Amino acid sequence: SWRAGLAKSLDFGLTPYVSAATFFNPLVGTASNGPLHPETGRQYEAGLTYEPSFMDALLTASVFRIEREGVVTGPFNAQTQIGEVTSEGIELEGRGRLLPNLTFAAAATFLDVEVSRDADAALIGKTPVATIERQVSARLSWETPWIEGLTLTGGVRWQGESWADAGNTLKVSDHVLFDA
Numbered sequence: 001s002w003r004a005g006l007a008k009s010l011d012f013g014l015t016p017y018v019s020a021a022t023f024f025n026p027l028v029g030t031a032s033n034g035p036l037h038p039e040t041g042r043q044y045e046a047g048l049t050y051e052p053s054f055m056d057a058l059l060t061a062s063v064f065r066i067e068r069e070g071v072v073t074g075p076f077n078a079q080t081q082i083g084e085v086t087s088e089g090i091e092l093e094g095r096g097r098l099l100p101n102l103t104f105a106a107a108a109t110f111l112d113v114e115v116s117r118d119a120d121a122a123l124i125g126k127t128p129v130a131t132i133e134r135q136v137s138a139r140l141s142w143e144t145p146w147i148e149g150l151t152l153t154g155g156v157r158w159q160g161e162s163w164a165d166a167g168n169t170l171k172v173s174d175h176v177l178f179d180a
Contacts, residue, residue, distance in 0.1 A: 013051040020044050027072060031079045035137055039081075041068040057096025067116070073166070084120035085128055087111055098136055101143040105155075108136045128170045134160030139179070155179040 005019035021043045029038040047062030066087040074080050089111035097103050113135040115123045127133065139155030157177045164170040 011054055013049075015049045016047070017049070018046045027070070029072075029079065031081055032071070032074070033080065036072060036079070036081060037066060037070050038133065039070040039072070043067075053097060059094045060092070062091050065089070069117075071128065082115055082123065082128065083172060084116045085113060086116040087113045089113075089133075096124065101145065103141045104139065105137040105141075106136075110134055123166055126166065127163050127168055130162050130172075132159045133160045134158075134174075153180070 001022050001024050003021040004018060007015055007017035009015045016080075019170065023039075023041050023043070024109040025039040027034045027038055043064065043066045045062055049056070049061060050059045052059075063088075068085045069083065071082045071085045072079050082133055089109060091107070091109050093105075093107040093122070095103070095105040113127050113131045113133055115128060116128050117123055135158065137155060137157040139153060141151050141153040144150045144152060155178070157179065158174065158175045159177070162172045164172050
């Protein structure tokens with residue numbers, strides 16, 4: 001495995017960056033067709049971070065591509081490994097301090113995930129099971145003035161549709177979750 005990255009911090013708070021990496025993930029267990037082989041992959045990413053001078057905040061935007069080989073899928077005792085899964089996407093994130101005791105965080109992820117190589121040609125071009133390709137979240141945290149160290153946090157998350165089967169015929173609907 002290796003990683004390489006390059007970033008340049010500019011005077012007005014903007015930092016563009018690029019990175020590339022490979023990875024190796026040993027897997028323990030048995031698939032329906034034999035022992036699990038290690039998952040390997042490559043990741044390429046480019047993005048911008050912005051730290052404005054007029055407020056305590058950090059904003060980021062990135063685009064990326066991840067190629068994973070040997071991805072484990074399926075229920076326990078019936079697992080299989082997919083030849084290769086390719087993910088391309090955009091991530092946006094912002095976090096910061098609105099008031100001395102009030103912080104925010106918001107994020108959005110937009111993905112395109114598909115099986116790009118597999119022994120089963122019918123899976124190529126399909127989205128892997130339970131992969132959520134669209135997600136948006138927002139959260140506020142308030143440090144209470146009454147009890148030192150007590151922070152109250154509330155948030156909302158929207159998760160887009162996903163597939164319940166490898167053939168992409170059974171859809172799981174999108175949903176909203178509230179956290180406190």
